[in-house]
Amino acid sequence: MSQLSDLSDPDLRALHERVREEHAAFVKRGLKLNMARGKPAPEQLDLSEALLRLPGEGEHAASDGTDVRNYGGLAGLPETRALFAQILDVDPRNVIVAGNSSLSMMHDHVVFALLKGVPDSPQPWGREPIKFLCPVPGYDRHFSVCEEHGIEMIPVPMDDEGPVMDEVERLVKEDASIKGMWCVPKYSNPTGVVYSPDVVRRLAAMETAAPDFRILWDNAYVVHHLTEERIELTNLVTACAEAGHPNRPLVFASTSKVTFAGGGLAAFTSSRANVDWFVARMSKRMIGPDKVNQLRHAKLLPDLDAVHRLMDAHREILAPKFRTVIETFTAKLSDPRVARWTEPKGGYFISLDLPPGCAKRCAELAKEAGIVMTPAGAAFPYKKDPEDRNLRIAPSFPSAGEVAQAAEGIAVSALVAATEKALADR
Ligand code: PMP
16 A cells, blocks of 8 residues: 555646546536535434324323423432433433533533532532543534633644543643543544553542542543444443442433434433532422423433434435445545544544645535535644644435535545645645
């Protein structure tokens, strides 16, 4: 397998000319494709269409007799708490189901902690400058929460096992102003990495200078498999309790990519102390969650088996789109090798690494060809990819045919950007 650097000057120039022509042909086609955000496709939303008829007229009592049409029940219905307890493998008594967005729960946690401090805090987090560790590449909206509220972000590199733990352990041990860490531990956004048992154990056990250090464990893709293998993630709540740090994990999940994105359910679990603390804060901002939506979800998804069946149907729609992107990249970008990409076993994204200095240019060329991508750098704190090499590909929303065209267009744009850079560097 050759590299661009192996090519002679004339061969590199010839390749550049050829891919420029291919790119120009793409531009002429006037395509309009969006590979920017991890949204479910309409056919995926159709899988939960029954929700629009549920719970049904006259069906308004939860299993404990709660009238879901009325106020109250801040922690959620017993059946939806039990469902998320199964999904997350935790005690249902420590699960809260509320609202339609796990991101808003994470955001609220951070804001409440800044204003009031968490159960182990000597003072509110906001009294002094604080920092969060951010494994990179990561989820841009996590980083936006920090940016919005003035929390300094420290990037931490990721490898195939999760965040590089020697670095994480060193940082949290010596700096008491590091109060938190963002993690997407399973089928990570955007790399697809699943944190290894050893990484989870070290996160749970590590010594932190801050007594009120928290791991924001965003398990957004907990049941979102792209292969028949259902990879298991080590349970952080149990690991932290066993390591003597029961209040360290803040675990979030939602059905945004199970049922309806923005019309689903969000859940939080942690230690009893953290759950009580969060419910106490929540009780000041709402009288009760949307329990009608919870009952409707409980009827559609009575147990974990029902969730797995639904996710299998999602997989049948999603997996071919991922395969198309990977096959196109393999055909176009392997020889000469101009990029590396992830082949995730779950989640919503493929992470594409180009030669340094090429990501922005590739996104710009893709845009000229009518393909909207997540902006280069988005997966890094302050939107700054120090090497300008990473792009996030979101193949879920466009149709299979559109994904095929977009993958070609992105590959051609990557080739133009990489050959352009290689020529300039000679
Ligand atoms: N976390 C991650 C890692 C995500 O990728 C997404 C959606 N793109 C969310 C959270 C948003 O979840 P929700 O709809 O529950 O707010």
